[in-house]
Amino acid sequence: MNAVTSGHAAALWTGLHLILLLTLSLLVVRQRRRHKVALGDEGIPELAQAIRAFGNATEYVPAALIGLAVLAVVEASPIVIHIAGLLLFAGRVLHAVGLSRSGGATIPRALGIVLTWIAYVFASATLLFYAIV
Template sequence: MLTGLYAALCALLIFALSLRIALLRRKLRIGIGDGGDAGLARAIRAQANAIEYVPLLLVMLLIAENNGASVAMVHACGAGLLLARVLHAVGLSGSAGVSFGRFWGILLTWALLLVLAGQLILGFVAAVQAG
C-alpha cells in the first residue's frame, strides 16, 4: 500500500520530465531525436534515466513491503528513491558533466538498489530456512 504512494509520486516526476521534453520539442521544432540541441538531449536523458531505474526499484520496494518490511524502511526507501531521481534529473538538466545532483542522485539510487536487494535476499533466505 505504501509503495503505491511512491509509485504515484515517481509517476508525477516522470510526467514532469516528459512534459519538459514535449515543451522543448515544440519550442525547438524538433519532432524526433534531439536535433543536436544539448538542452533537449539532457532532458531526454534525464527522463530516460528515471525510466531505467524507477520501475525496478518500485518492484523491489513492493516485494519488500509485501514480505513484511517495516513501515519505516518502506518510507525511507520510497522517499530516498524520489529524492535520488529528483537530484539526478535536476543535476543532469543543468549539466552533462559532473554535478552535485548527478553524483548524489546516482549514488543514492545505487545504494537503494543494494539495500533492497539485500533485504529481498535476506527475506528469501529466512523463508527457505523456515521451511
C-alpha cells in the same frame, strides 16, 4: 484511523515516482515544442539533457518500484519501504536536476546516482533478508 501498512508505503512512493516520470516527460515535450523537434534531439543540448533525464529515470525507477512492491508483498516494515522510496526519489530528483543544468558532471547528478544506488542496495539486501528468513 487505519494503520499505515507496507502496501500504503509502497503506494505512496509509486505514486510520487509516477508523478516524477510524468514531469520529466512533460519537460521533454516542452523542449521539443520550443525547438520544433519531433524526433531525436537534433544536437540541441537542452533537448538532449531533457531526454536523458527522462530516459535515465525510466531506466532506474521501474525495477526499484518492483522492489518496493515485493517488499510490500512480503510485509516488510513500512519504514523500510519509506527509506528505500525516499532514497530513490531524492536520488532521481537530484539526478534529473543535475542533468537538466548541464550535460557534464554536476554535484546533484553525482549525488543522485549515489542515492539511487544506495536505494538499490538497501532494497536488495532487505529483499534477500526476507527471502532467507
